[in-house]
Every structure is written in structure tokens, then in C-alpha cells.
Amino acid sequence: MVLRMPGLSRRAFGAFGAVAGSGLLLPRTLRAQEEPVRGGTLRFLVDPEPTGLVPLSDTTGANVMLSCKITEGLYGYNLDFSLRPQLAVSHTVTPDGKELTFKLREGVKWHDGQPFTSADVAFSLMTLKASHPRGRATYANLEEVQTPDEHTVVLKMKAPAPYLLNALAGQESPIVPKHIYDGSDVTTNPHNHAPIGTGPFKFKEWQRGSHMIFERNEDYWDAGKPYLDRIIVRFIPDAAARSIAFETGEVDVGGDYPIPYSDLERLSQIPTLGIETRGYGYGPNISAIEFNLDNPYFAKPEVRQAVAHAVNKEILLQNVYYGFGEVATGPIHQAHTQFYTPDVHQYAFDPERANQLLDQAGLPRNDEGIRFAVSHDPLPIGNQHIQSGEYIRQALAQVGIQVTLRNQDMATYIKRVYADRDFDFVNNTMTNSPDPTLGVQRFYWSKNFKPGVPFSNGSHYENAEVDRLLEAAQVEQDPARRVQLFHDFQKIVAVDIPTLNTIAIQTFTIHSVNLKNHTLTADGIHANLAEAYLVS
Structure with a gap:
């Protein structure tokens, strides 16, 4: 589809994209007519x-x-999310959801000429469970991968994983050659x-x-x-x-x-x-401010709430994203209509209230009008994060928070934020993935705090009730009950705000x-x- 925009407002384009980009409501793309x-x-x-x-x-x-x-997954997904066989050609699931059997494509070779087998799939899935930012949640209930023959893989689950069939694309669960990675540190191979x-x-x-x-x-x-x-x-x-x-x-x-x-x-x-x-649709994006809760200032809920009241999301939408998107109300993108709820606590733009909260937190202004100073690291992708950081600096200065922007390349950013944890707060893009267990849970689940793993629980957020809700949603097979679990989750994190979600981006x-x-x-x-x- 080629979209032309004469006479089309930015906000209208953003609203259209939130649906079209979701891949949930549109029919499968027709093949081009020509050869x-x-x-x-x-x-x-x-x-x-x-x-x-x-x-x-x-x-x-x-x-x-x-x-x-270069690398592939077991399945691809059409625009309507129906499965496209890739390295797997078919699968079955037992009624209790605890055993998934995949028949693999025969005759596939790795680029070095070695045959692709079930051993590669077993190795890859267990590696993803151990090292992947989202894989720790995706494969949390995976106990064992059996390989009864070279073209059959059986996943043994300790509990159902109703989201798992949505997690098998190459970008989410890449299948890699065991003979290349086995016995090595997969992060440095x-x-x-x-x-x-x-x-x-x-x-x-x-x-x-x-x-x-x-x-x-x-x-x-x-x-x-x-x-x-x-x-x-x-x-x-x-x-x-x-x-x-x-x-x-x-x-x-x-x-x-x-x-x-x-x-x-x-x-x-x-x-x-x-x-x-x-x-x-496989990965709608939300821009967000992520706080380091180990920082003594941002450990205070009143400070995070004050930031939420001091930042005008509409200004970010119109001046950084030029209206291409929607103001985010929580961690789940509006495109995920099944799981999204707007019924969560919102923080209106209110600098006066922000000042009151900072006073309550015991952080008065000094003679120069500054309450405290922090650094801010924008994600070094595109220019929107740097522009967002510049606005955030100006907005927080109005309530007495002095912000120093630090710009760096991606490797330095990842090391600083996720390995060294040498940061106060960042603004970045959080990919939702096609299911909240796959894309959202990683940022809020206490068990996914794993220094060195990028785009995991960088805030170091811990909430036992949030963990319970997320873990219950991992195994809940009743669709309505699962939706309610995610609604309850959104309500809690909207109050705690370890992350302030700002814009549901039109990508x-x-x-x-x-x-x-x-x-x-x-x-x-x-x-x-x-x-x-x-x-x-």
C-alpha cells in the first residue's frame, strides 16, 4: 500500500496508522499482479x-x-496474524497446553552446508530462555525440548503458554546453528x-x-x-x-x-x-521515560509522579512526533485493542502539582531554584529521542530539576544503562510485540532484572502483585480472564510509574x-x- 497524504492531517494519519500498523484488522496483502x-x-x-x-x-x-x-524462525505471520510456515511446517498442541510438537522442514541447510535439524531448534529455544530479554518470560514455563528425530521437536511445558505460538518469528525467536554456538558464550560469539x-x-x-x-x-x-x-x-x-x-x-x-x-x-x-x-503489528512501539529506581531521587514515588505532571505529552506528540501517533496512557499500545485499557490513572500536565509533590518529597529549591540534578540518556535511534530529551530538560527545569543530557552511540548506551547501570533516567522506545507477555512483561517483571541484558527491566522495578498478575497471564487459557489480568496490571503500574509512557508511536x-x-x-x-x- 502506498499512502499519500495531501489534505490528510497528521493526527488523522496517526490514528489510521495505529490500526493499519497493527496488522490486526486488515486482510492479507494481495500479491502483485505482475510476475x-x-x-x-x-x-x-x-x-x-x-x-x-x-x-x-x-x-x-x-x-x-x-x-x-539471514536467520529464521519456526513461523512467520501474515498481516492477519495467521501462521506462515517457515522452519516448521506444522504443529500440534495437547488439550492441556503443556506439550507442543513441531514438524520441521526437511532438506534445509545452514549457510555453511551443514544440515538443519531438531537439535538446532532445541539449542536455540533453551538459549533464548536463558539470554533473551523477552525470552526469559516467553519460555519461562519451558522445561524441556525433546528431539525424537531430526525433524520433530517436542516442547514440554510445566504450565500452558497461550501466547507462545505468537513468539516464533525470526525476529523474536531466531533459530541458530548449534554447531556454531554450542559451548561458547552466545553473547560474545x-x-x-x-x-x-x-x-x-x-x-x-x-x-x-x-x-x-x-x-x-x-x-x-x-x-x-x-x-x-x-x-x-x-x-x-x-x-x-x-x-x-x-x-x-x-x-x-x-x-x-x-x-x-x-x-x-x-x-x-x-x-x-x-x-x-x-x-x-508484530511490534508496535511506545516511547517512554524509564526511571532508574536505584537512584535516590527516582526511588521516591512522589518524584516520579512530579515528572509525570511536569511533562506535557501533547507537546511531545506535536513537536517531536509531528502528530504521528497518540498520547500513550499506559504500557500497552492502543493498537493492541484486546489488551489495552484507558481506564488507568492519568497525570494531567500540572506543574503546580509537580512542585507540590517535590516539596512533599523533601526536596526544596536551593538559592538558584534547583532541587536536585540528574543526567538523562536518550536512546540513540533516530532524532526523536534526543529532541524528547531536550524538551524533558526544559520541562523539568520549570519545577526545579536540573537535567544534563548525555548523547552517545548505541553500544555505549547499552553498556551504560544495562550493564554498568550508570544512569538516572532515559527516554527510549519499548516494543510491545504481539502479546503483552512477549513485549511488555520484560520491563515490569522483577525476575527480568538482569544487568547486561538490553531492554529488560532497566528500572529495577519490583512489585509482588505485578509479578503475580504477569505470571498468571503467562498461563491463563481463558481469554477473558487473561485480558482482565493485563487490565489490572496496567492500573497498578500507572500509579507506580517506574516508566512514564509518553507516545504510542506511528511507525x-x-x-x-x-x-x-x-x-x-x-x-x-x-x-x-x-x-x-x-x-x-
């Missing part, structure tokens, strides 16, 4: 440069977006930067600061695909230069808001470009109109692009 064209090089823009290419422990956006061209997968493209090279090259896998299990000969991944750190690259035709596609929101309407008028909002892909079949699934541009092709 796919073979050959050609796709120029894929990514920002920032990834820190790795196999998301076993690091689920940074660029890592996830690129890895799925060198093949994280030169992966061997089963996917339609093979890794060829990575020139740091410049580009990557993926080449066509001639032995791909889906005969005749991919259609493209290669993908060249470009890294362009300057936001203005990224917009120019699309204008001049230097690049063909980019996802996860690859250009500044301020340029989106202008570029949407260029006839050679299209804007796609679908393909983000988009920008692409050349000559690129076809780039968005066929619920994970859109994050999928493997085996069916994508270029026309002249």
Missing part, C-alpha cells in the same frame, strides 16, 4: 548501525531488522557479527561505519527465492542526509521511522516514494515505488524479504 522480477540490488538504509546481527541477547532495532534476512543462518540471504561483509552486504542464498529451501541478488545495507547517521538519500534515490527502503517525522509529509509527496504503515517504512512485496507480513520490513523484488 516477480529476478535480480537487482536492494539498498537498505538502517540507523543506527547495529551492534550485532543475531538477536539472541541484544534486541536493538537494527539488529532485529537485519538479522531476519564472533558469529553474532558474521552470522550463519538458513535464510534467503547470506552474510558477506560488514565494513564498520559504512555498509553491509548480504548475498542471495542459492540453496534456499523456498525454491526460486529470493528474487533479489543482494542487499546492501547503508548506515547514514545524519538525519538530514537520510532524507536526502531517499529524495535522490540513493537508497530504496528503510523502516522504523528512518527519516525525521518533520520530513515525512514532504517526502510523501514525491511520486517515486511510498509510505507504508502496515507491517508493524512507518519509506520505500521506492519500484520495490514490490516488501510488506507481506505482520513484521513487514523486519521479515526476510524473500519475496521482495525491484522493477525499473
